[in-house]
Amino acid sequence: MGVRLHHEVSLAGTDEGSVLLDQRSGEYWQLNGSAATALRMLLDGAGEHEVAAALVADSPPGDVGLDEALRDVRELTAQLAAARLAVRS
Structure with missing residues (x-):
């Protein structure tokens, strides 16, 4: 089971992992390296x-x-689902 980001959430890589930006609220969510790797793999299916x-x-x-x-x-x-940043696909 994969994951997809809400269409108003963007993902950007950083030196330490990744950051999610919820464009609806302006909030940033920082992911460490392992979480970033996991999310990218899930997004890829x-x-x-x-x-x-x-x-x-x-x-x-x-x-x-x-x-x-x-x-x-x-x-x-x-x-991610509870924060309405992503849904399971």
Whole structure:
């Protein structure tokens, strides 16, 4: 299941990750590197399990497990949906 941004939300990369701008309210949302990677993969149509596996592979060995990464991806999508920045597609 992928994600799409609300049509009035823009995404820009930064040195530390990404920033979302909600043009309706003028609010900025900063994403760290892992969240930015997860969001970009979801926007490209990757599923939650695929994103979680990629995050684990990109982390130092033993730093994060698949279950934790999957919870983080699901929490990210839930927070973006609750803030009306994105919807699951």
